[in-house]
Amino acid sequence: MKKVVKFGGSSLASAEQFQKVGDIIRADESRRYVIPSAPGKRFTDDIKVTDMLYECYQAAAEKRKEFKNLLRCIQERYQEIIDGLGLSLSLEEEFSVIEQSFKNGAGEQYAASRGEFLNGKIMAAYLGYEFIDAAEVIIFDENGSFEADRTDEILSARLENVKTAVIPGFYGATEDGVVHTFSRGGSDVTGSIVAKAIKADLYENWTDVSGFLVADPRIIKDPQVIETITYRELRELSYMGATVLHEDAIFPVRKEGIPINIRNTNEPEDKGTFIVESTCRKPKYTITGVAGKKGFCSIYIEKSMMNAEIGFGRKVLQVFEEQGISFEHVPSGIDTMTVFVHQSEFEEKEQQVIAGIHRAVQPDVVEMESDLALVAVVGRGMRATRGTAGRIFSALAHANINVKMIDQGSSELNIIIGVKDSDFETAIKAIYDIFIMTQI
Amino acid sequence: MKKVVKFGGSSLASAEQFQKVGDIIRADESRRYVIPSAPGKRFTDDIKVTDMLYECYQAAAEKRKEFKNLLRCIQERYQEIIDGLGLSLSLEEEFSVIEQSFKNGAGEQYAASRGEFLNGKIMAAYLGYEFIDAAEVIIFDENGSFEADRTDEILSARLENVKTAVIPGFYGATEDGVVHTFSRGGSDVTGSIVAKAIKADLYENWTDVSGFLVADPRIIKDPQVIETITYRELRELSYMGATVLHEDAIFPVRKEGIPINIRNTNEPEDKGTFIVESTCRKPKYTITGVAGKKGFCSIYIEKSMMNAEIGFGRKVLQVFEEQGISFEHVPSGIDTMTVFVHQSEFEEKEQQVIAGIHRAVQPDVVEMESDLALVAVVGRGMRATRGTAGRIFSALAHANINVKMIDQGSSELNIIIGVKDSDFETAIKAIYDIFIMTQI
Numbered sequence: 001m002k003k004v005v006k007f008g009g010s011s012l013a014s015a016e017q018f019q020k021v022g023d024i025i026r027a028d029e030s031r032r033y034v035i036p037s038a039p040g041k042r043f044t045d046d047i048k049v050t051d052m053l054y055e056c057y058q059a060a061a062e063k064r065k066e067f068k069n070l071l072r073c074i075q076e077r078y079q080e081i082i083d084g085l086g087l088s089l090s091l092e093e094e095f096s097v098i099e100q101s102f103k104n105g106a107g108e109q110y111a112a113s114r115g116e117f118l119n120g121k122i123m124a125a126y127l128g129y130e131f132i133d134a135a136e137v138i139i140f141d142e143n144g145s146f147e148a149d150r151t152d153e154i155l156s157a158r159l160e161n162v163k164t165a166v167i168p169g170f171y172g173a174t175e176d177g178v179v180h181t182f183s184r185g186g187s188d189v190t191g192s193i194v195a196k197a198i199k200a201d202l203y204e205n206w207t208d209v210s211g212f213l214v215a216d217p218r219i220i221k222d223p224q225v226i227e228t229i230t231y232r233e234l235r236e237l238s239y240m241g242a243t244v245l246h247e248d249a250i251f252p253v254r255k256e257g258i259p260i261n262i263r264n265t266n267e268p269e270d271k272g273t274f275i276v277e278s279t280c281r282k283p284k285y286t287i288t289g290v291a292g293k294k295g296f297c298s299i300y301i302e303k304s305m306m307n308a309e310i311g312f313g314r315k316v317l318q319v320f321e322e323q324g325i326s327f328e329h330v331p332s333g334i335d336t337m338t339v340f341v342h343q344s345e346f347e348e349k350e351q352q353v354i355a356g357i358h359r360a361v362q363p364d365v366v367e368m369e370s371d372l373a374l375v376a377v378v379g380r381g382m383r384a385t386r387g388t389a390g391r392i393f394s395a396l397a398h399a400n401i402n403v404k405m406i407d408q409g410s411s412e413l414n415i416i417i418g419v420k421d422s423d424f425e426t427a428i429k430a431i432y433d434i435f436i437m438t439q440i
Numbered sequence: 441m442k443k444v445v446k447f448g449g450s451s452l453a454s455a456e457q458f459q460k461v462g463d464i465i466r467a468d469e470s471r472r473y474v475i476p477s478a479p480g481k482r483f484t485d486d487i488k489v490t491d492m493l494y495e496c497y498q499a500a501a502e503k504r505k506e507f508k509n510l511l512r513c514i515q516e517r518y519q520e521i522i523d524g525l526g527l528s529l530s531l532e533e534e535f536s537v538i539e540q541s542f543k544n545g546a547g548e549q550y551a552a553s554r555g556e557f558l559n560g561k562i563m564a565a566y567l568g569y570e571f572i573d574a575a576e577v578i579i580f581d582e583n584g585s586f587e588a589d590r591t592d593e594i595l596s597a598r599l600e601n602v603k604t605a606v607i608p609g610f611y612g613a614t615e616d617g618v619v620h621t622f623s624r625g626g627s628d629v630t631g632s633i634v635a636k637a638i639k640a641d642l643y644e645n646w647t648d649v650s651g652f653l654v655a656d657p658r659i660i661k662d663p664q665v666i667e668t669i670t671y672r673e674l675r676e677l678s679y680m681g682a683t684v685l686h687e688d689a690i691f692p693v694r695k696e697g698i699p700i701n702i703r704n705t706n707e708p709e710d711k712g713t714f715i716v717e718s719t720c721r722k723p724k725y726t727i728t729g730v731a732g733k734k735g736f737c738s739i740y741i742e743k744s745m746m747n748a749e750i751g752f753g754r755k756v757l758q759v760f761e762e763q764g765i766s767f768e769h770v771p772s773g774i775d776t777m778t779v780f781v782h783q784s785e786f787e788e789k790e791q792q793v794i795a796g797i798h799r800a801v802q803p804d805v806v807e808m809e810s811d812l813a814l815v816a817v818v819g820r821g822m823r824a825t826r827g828t829a830g831r832i833f834s835a836l837a838h839a840n841i842n843v844k845m846i847d848q849g850s851s852e853l854n855i856i857i858g859v860k861d862s863d864f865e866t867a868i869k870a871i872y873d874i875f876i877m878t879q880i
Contacts, residue, residue, distance in 0.1 A: 236774040239747060251744065300850045304691065307679060310766045314757040321751045330753065330770050331849035333856065334676040334816065338849035369850060376774070387837025389846060390830055397827025406829060406848035406855065409771035409778035410740045410809060415846065416773065 001030035004200045006169060006191030009040025009048060010208040011265035012119055015084020020265050022126060024206065027268075033159070033198065035169045035191040036123045038115025039077060049077055049115040057111035060102035071099060078118055089125040091118060109144075110179040113171035116187060120168030129164040138172025138190060140180040146172070148193075148252070155197035167194055188249035192260075196252040203253050203260045205245060210264040211273030214289050215432045216242065219425050224436055226288055228274045228281050233288045233378050236414055240376040242291035250275075283381040286388055287435045290428055292375035294421045296328065297343045298405070301357060302365035306335040312361055313337060319356035323349045328374065329407045329416060340405065340418065343370055372404060373424035377431055378414045389415060395434035399426050441470035444640045446609060446631030449480025449488055450648040451705035452559055455524020460705050462566060464646065467708075473599070473638065475609045475631040476563045478555025479517060489517060489555040497551035500542035511539060518558055529565040531558060549584075550619040553611030556627060560608030569604040578612025578630060580620040586612070588633075588692070595637035607634055628689035632700075636692040643693050643700045645685060650704040651713030654729050655872045656682065659865050664876055666728055668714045668721050673728045673818050676854050680816040682731035690715075723821040726828055727875045730868055732815035734861045736768065737783045738844070741797060742805035746775040752801055753777060759796035763789045768814065769847045769856060780845065780858065783810055812844055813864035817871055818854045829855060835874035839866050 007021050025031045039049045056070035075095050082089050098114055117133065124131035137158050139151045151172070159165065169187025173179045182189045188205060195203035211225040212234070229237075231254045238247050245262065253260060260275040306312050313330065320327055320339065329340040346353065354366055382388045389408065392415060396403055405418030419427045447461050465471045478489045496510035515535050522529050538554055557573070564571035577598050579591045591612070599605065609627025613619045622629045628645060635643035651665040652674070669677075671694045678687050685702065693700060700715040746752050753770065760767055760779065769780040786793065794806055822828045829848070832855060836843055845858030859867045 232775075235744075239774040254744075298850050304675075304694075307766070307768070310764060311761045313767060313770065314754055314761050317754040317757065321754050324750060326747070326750045327753060328747070329772055331847045332769055333847075333849050333854045334679040335672075336849055336853075367850075386840060386842065387834060389843055390832075390834030390837045392830075393833055394827060394830030397830045400826060402826065403829055403848070404850050404852070406846045407771045407773075408843070408846035409773050409776055410738050410807075410844050410858070412844075413776075414773045418850070 002032055002198055002200045003028070003030045003202045003204055004033045004035065004191050004195040004198070005031045005204040005206060006035035006187055007037060007265065008187070008207045009037040009050075011206050012036055012038075012123070013040045013042045013046070015081045017265065018081060018085055018122070018126060020268070021206070024265065024268050025127060030201070031204070032164045033194055033200070034123060034127065034129060034166045035187055035194060036116060036119045036166065037169050037187040038119050039081065049074060050112055052077070053111045053115055054108065057102055057108055061105065067102070071095065071102070078122065081122055085122070085126050087122070087125050089122060091121065094118060094121065107179070109171070109181045113168075113179050113181050116168035116170045120166045124166040127164070127166065129166045130162055132158065132162070132165050132167045134168045134171050134190060135173035135177065135179055137167065138193065140172050140174050142174055144180045146182070151193060152197050155194065159194075159198050182246070182248065185246040186248075188246035189252075192249040192252040195258050196256050199256060200258055203258055204263055205260055206263045206265045208264060208266060209262070210267050210270040211262045212242075212275070212289070214285070214287070214436055215428055216291065219428045220432050223432065224285070225270075226273045227271070227284060228276060228279050229288055230276055230278055230380060232413060233380060234275050236376055236378045237289045237291045240291040240374065241293040242289060245275075283379060285379070285435050285439055286381045286385045287377055287379035287431070288381065289379070290375065290377050290431045292373055292424060292428060294371075294373040294424055295343045296340050296372045296374055296418070297346055297368060297370040298372055298418070299339045299341070299353070299357070300336065300365070300367040300369070301338070301361070301363045302336045303361065303363045304335055306337070315360040316357060319353055319360050322356065323353055325349060325353065329405065329418075331405050331407050338405065340372070340374065369404070371421040372418050373421050373427075375417045375419060375424070375427050375431070376414050377417070380413060382415070383412045391434050392417070392431060395430040396427060399430035401427050401430065442472055442638055442640045443468070443470045443642045443644055444473045444475065444631055444635040444638070445471045445644040445646060446475035446627055447477060447705065448627070448647045449477040449490075451646050452476055452478075452563075453480045453482045453486070455521045457705065458521060458525055458562070458566060460708070461646070464705065464708050465567060470641070471644070472604045473634055473640070474563060474567065474569060474606045475627055475634060476556060476559045476606065477609050477627040478559050479521065489514060490552055492517070493551045493555055494548065497542055497548055501545065507542070511535065511542070518562065521562055525562070525566050527562070527565050529562060531561065534558060534561065547619070549611070549621045553608075553619050553621050556608035556610045560606050564606040567604070567606065569606045570602055572598065572602070572605050572607045574608045574611050574630060575613035575617065575619055577607065578633065580612050580614050582614055584620045586622070591633060592637050595634065599634075599638050622686070622688065625686040628686035629692075632689040632692040635698050636696050639696060640698055643698055644703055645700055646703045646705045648704060648706060649702070650707050650710040651702045652682075652685075652715070652729070654725070654727070654876055655868055656731065659868045660872050663872065664725075665710075666713045667711070667724055668716060668719050669728055670716055670718055670820060672853060673820060674715050676816055676818045677729045677731045680731040680814065681733040682729060685715075723819060725819070725875050725879055726821045726825045727817055727819035727871070728821065729819070730815065730817050730871045732813055732864060732868060734811075734813040734864055735783045736780050736812040736814055736858070737786055737808060737810040738812055738858070739779045739781070739793070739797070740776065740805070740807040740809070741778070741801070741803045742776045743801065743803045744775055746777070755800040756797060759793055759800050762796065763793055765789060765793065769845065769858075771845050771847050778845065780812070780814065809844070811861040812858050813861045813867075815857045815859060815864070815867050815871070816854050817857070820853060822855070823852045831874050832857070832871060835870040836867060839870035841867050841870065
């Protein structure tokens with residue numbers, strides 16, 4: 001049994017948190033490969049070490065005096081953890097290398113990566129695990145793109161005879177040693193890559209929540225935790241703005257059929273959420289989750305006899321493609337089609353797109369509406385339960401929400417609903433209430 | 441005030457019906473331009489004159505003896521009307537021209553057109569209106585395509601100083617005199633073209649039903665009549681299989697903003713259905729109508745990270761386009777899209793399309809489902825009424841219908857629902873009941 005365990009920043013923000021993590025790891029000897037994040041916030045207004053590193057590197061780049069002070073603050077932060085854990089570890093050497101590298105302009109990504117690097121050093125010392133620098137095993141190409149196959153090769157070879165190890169998350173390097181990072185939250189990705197490389201039985205992702213939530217806690221107070229979610233459902237919910245796990249973290253383990261278990265460092269008894277390829281376990285509620293995003297706009301196109309014109313839809317979509325705009329949904333009626341796009345992508349190219357549509361298909365009417373939100377109601381249970389759509393739309397009607405778009409394809413795994421931005425939170429609440437609150 | 445009045449075949453099947461038509465026309469002197477169809481069925485198993493003409497022409501073309509007998513039967517049919525009306529009109533000359541033309545191979549379209557031509561002769565004599573041969577004023581090009589602009593020019597000039605006239609429906613001719621017909625039911629089109637040319641105030645279309653029905657009477661017993669429907673709504677319902685009016689009949693009058701009034705020759709007191717460009721009249725029910733078609737299939741495509749791939753949707757649609765297949769709907773989820781097409785168009789090209797999709801976008805999964813029906817719930821009243829979608833889907837759930845697809849664009853004028861072919865009638869019934877029966 002081999003598990004990869006990744007701990008988020010808040011799980012490693014202080015010595016106290018480190019001890020919780022240590023207890024968790026020691027409680028199960030299959031927890032052999034540990035992926036730490038950089039120390040997160042200890043309290044609400046605290047600063048994450050990664051942010052301190054960015055600020056410090058900025059000061060170094062601008063040759064501002066406070067650079068040294070800022071670096072010392074970071075070192076103190078780590079020292080506090082070391083002291084709190086009663087370790088004899090010294091990071092003097094590491095910090096002098098970092099100071100020199102910052103002065104030499106090693107780059108922002110290098111700077112940012114030191115948070116995980118140093119935390120990994122402490123974690124390895126604390127656990128008595130081998131420290132493996134991610135720069136040696138997580139490979140990027142010269143353009144800063146992650147090289148999946150090469151990494152898999154190097155990483156699996158490197159770990160083959162290593163029983164236990166700490167590999168810092170978030171970063172890697174080119175084979176020439178230039179450090180690159182994943183996007184923010186990228187330690188999740190590292191954990192997933194390591195799990196894939198060693199063909200782990202489970203990838204545990206320890207955070208500060210007891211799993212993946214049915215709805216955004218900023219909108220719903222104390223939402224229910226999802227017990228089991230499929231990769232597909234998760235991908236749909238995360239695409240729609242639900243967060244816990246970095247989106248790119250899904251693909252490496254999914255390919256290998258390795259389940260992910262989202263756990264809470266502060267509540268290690270909670271079972272958290274299992275993310276699996278597929279399951280015949282009946283979901284607790286009809287819906288697995290509801291999520292959404294604001295900031296869409298719709299371009300409505302009307303043309304008499306459009307439906308008789310082969311290639312109409314393709315020509316319209318090509319106009320968007322030529323402007324580099326990806327579309328989200330294309331609901332269509334008779335002689336009408338609507339294209340939903342991200343407002344931010346669309347806004348500056350609006351006039352080119354409209355002109356392009358006129359040239360391409362000579363529409364009778366083109367109308368735009370902005371400030372729209374999309375809500376995705378996702379759940380494998382919806383397939384088996386008749387009346388889901390009826391419940392959703394009745395609930396939205398009772399909440400006085402105007403439904404701007406409905407899109408349900410034959411996956412029967414989700415229904416996507418367009419509403420006004422201003423109705424977004426109300427819509428999420430209405431859907432959560434009808435499926436979860438009425439059933440609790 | 442100028443009205444164009446068109447009468448369908450059943451309104452002109454016998455002398456008795458002709459008398460009803462005569463009463464209707466004489467009751468309103470603005471009914472100045474009359475478009476007759478060919479005589480339709482007098483009783484259930486009767487044969488329409490147009491079908492008799494096709495059969496007769498076939499016999500002539502194959503030089504079969506019964507040709508003369510068949511032609512005589514047709515002539516008797518007209519003579520019965522002439523006698524019943526007490527007219528002194530003789531069609532001997534017309535029939536000898538027809539006999540000669542049939543022998544000379546004048547063509548099937550010419551043959552079919554004689555039903556309206558002859559009925560027009562009788563109608564003109566009966567009303568004392570001028571007879572204008574459609575072959576002189578409804579213009580087709582050499583390929584048999586209707587020439588809208590040329591027709592408008594000739595027709596409006598020809599009718600400028602004609603107070604009252606009968607113009608047979610269904611056919612026209614090239615400027616060289618070769619007769620062409622519209623597709624079956626094309627008298628509706630003629631009426632619409634005439635109404636446009638003379639800028640009529642109203643185009644009355646007299647049939648054997650008291651207007652456009654909320655649902656198909658073959659599915660719903662005695663469905664309600666729609667009082668007012670917009671061209672848009674009508675186009676949507678007729679596209680989806682609802683029939684009363686020939687589809688091409690809408691466009692000429694729509695361009696001019698001329699309302700159409702569907703009326704019942706047998707119930708002339710009924711107000712029928714007004715088809716208008718737009719109206720602020722509140723509809724009687726939330727939905728204006730419900731209609732649908734069977735015989736669709738869906739092609740479901742799944743690919744990880746599809747949503748991040750600009751051009752994905754366009755490439756898929758291009759595959760269909762290259763095979764000459766038009767798509768009906770493209771509902772999409774996250775990383776999934778489904779293409780709904782007509783089964784009849786798709787079936788023989790199925791394998792080419794699937795291969796094309798694989799080449800174009802390397803999908804993870806492609807699945808097909810056939811024998812699907814699409815149901816369109818249409819109504820301008822849906823815009824103003826919240827909860828329409830909820831009522832629809834609750835009703836479908838109560839009727840145990842699995843919803844395969846939902847598509848609602850921002851027109852808010854319709855919701856299109858995919859169900860199994862076998863659930864089609866039940867779905868229409870459920871929707872009719874929830875919106876109409878519960879409100880009566």
